[in-house]
Amino acid sequence: MAKATRIKNRIRELRFHADEMTQAELARRIGVTRQTVLAIEQGKYSPSLEVAFQIAEVFGAPLTDVFEYAPEGAP
DSSP states (O other): OOOOOSEEEEHHHHHHHTTTHHHHHHHHTTTOHHHHHHHHHSSOOOOOOHHHHHHHHTTOOOOOOOOOOEEEEET
């Protein structure tokens, strides 16, 4: 089992508010696979900085509105 990342995200929520954008559509727009979007969304994979900025750009949101770093021991 993969170790969860400490980077939290709001991708699923943002997709819902973007006319229920699919993972496949987000993946196509940022140039990755749907499986990669799924893994990022579930916190199983941390995106590269470039991919993180691309995701934020798709939603027209600042990076910090999409991703949050949760230090060890934080709830």
